[in-house]
Amino acid sequence: MLSRLRGLMGRLFHPLAKALLAAKVSPDAVTVFGTLGVLVTALWAFPTDHLVAGAIIIGLFAFLDSLDGTMARLAGRSGSWGAFLDSTLDRLADAAIFCGLAAYFLLHHEGPTRAWGATAAIACLVIGSMVSYARARAEGLGMTANVGIAERAERLVVSLVCAGVVGLGAPVVVLVVALVVLALASLVTVGQRIATVRRQALAAVVPATSEG
Numbered sequence: 001m002l003s004r005l006r007g008l009m010g011r012l013f014h015p016l017a018k019a020l021l022a023a024k025v026s027p028d029a030v031t032v033f034g035t036l037g038v039l040v041t042a043l044w045a046f047p048t049d050h051l052v053a054g055a056i057i058i059g060l061f062a063f064l065d066s067l068d069g070t071m072a073r074l075a076g077r078s079g080s081w082g083a084f085l086d087s088t089l090d091r092l093a094d095a096a097i098f099c100g101l102a103a104y105f106l107l108h109h110e111g112p113t114r115a116w117g118a119t120a121a122i123a124c125l126v127i128g129s130m131v132s133y134a135r136a137r138a139e140g141l142g143m144t145a146n147v148g149i150a151e152r153a154e155r156l157v158v159s160l161v162c163a164g165v166v167g168l169g170a171p172v173v174v175l176v177v178a179l180v181v182l183a184l185a186s187l188v189t190v191g192q193r194i195a196t197v198r199r200q201a202l203a204a205v206v207p208a209t210s211e212g
């Protein structure tokens, strides 16, 4: 869904991408910097109950994930190394965000909120990784699986906006429910990707002839 905004993001980041390339900054440096920014912020801000600052700063660093690709395409340097680095470091950033949220529930809440919140955050991490794995495996086999209701942009927007809103004073149940729904939506996305790959794989099977 939000991946439709990819083109718009590219146009938005075009001037900054040009300026950074002119300053001899590489797309890989932006990828690494953005990941480190998310990692450090998520593992500091969420476990220490700074939900608003965490959501805003992580959101800003996460946008660098759009800038790196824009820079690579502008420089005519997008390729398999960059694609590998980008996707692999995205998994590290995602792990930090959802582990940070799990730590927030474990350290600052009691009872059912603590149990449901931490479990839902870890479920988002594990099932979200399955979503990404399904796509990576499909692409490794020469197919595509870039479909689904909870792709990475949706997972980040829902988790960060709800964390921010709770930090601003909304009841914590808002974040718990959002994470439970996100884990379920991620599971649906895994199913959608499996169905897409199955269609492609079966269409590629040459039917056996009746001749012996």
Ligand SMILES: CCCCCCCC/C=C\CCCCCCCC(=O)OC[C@H](COP(=O)(O)OP(=O)(O)OC[C@H]1O[C@@H](n2ccc(N)nc2=O)[C@H](O)[C@@H]1O)OC(=O)CCCCCCC/C=C\CCCCCCCC
Residues within 6 Å of the ligand: 002, 003, 004, 005, 006, 009, 027, 028, 029, 031, 052, 055, 056, 058, 059, 060, 062, 063, 065, 066, 067, 068, 069, 070, 072, 073, 077, 078, 079, 080, 081, 082, 083, 084, 085, 086, 152, 153, 156, 157, 160, 161, 164, 165, 168
């Ligand atoms: C109360 C409400 C508050 C409202 C807050 C506002 C919320 C914001 C709402 C919406 C924002 C929506 C933005 C999402 C758009 C996402 C579009 C999208 O899908 O973009 C994709 C990007 C990047 O993905 P990817 O890395 O795959 O693409 P690239 O363009 O990089 O291309 C990859 C190829 O490039 C090559 N390459 C790459 C790197 C490299 N080093 N070398 C290379 O060669 C290679 O070929 C690769 O294959 O995804 C994203 O941008 C991630 C999503 C970011 C979403 C951030 C969400 C922030 C939201 C909220 C945060 C703040 C909340 C604060 C709330 C405060 C309290 C109210």
Ligand SMILES: O=P([O-])([O-])O[C@@H]1[C@@H](O)[C@H](O)[C@@H](O)[C@H](O)[C@@H]1O
Residues within 6 Å of the ligand: 003, 086, 087, 088, 090, 091, 128, 131, 132, 135, 150, 151, 152, 153
């Ligand atoms: O597959 P997914 O997790 O929903 O979404 C993402 C892809 O849209 C993106 O191209 C890739 O760089 C990310 O690492 C991640 O895989």
Ligand SMILES: [Mg+2]
Residues within 6 Å of the ligand: 064, 065, 066, 067, 068, 069, 086
């Ligand atoms: Mg990127």
Ligand SMILES: [Mg+2]
Residues within 6 Å of the ligand: 065, 086, 087, 090
């Ligand atoms: Mg990425």
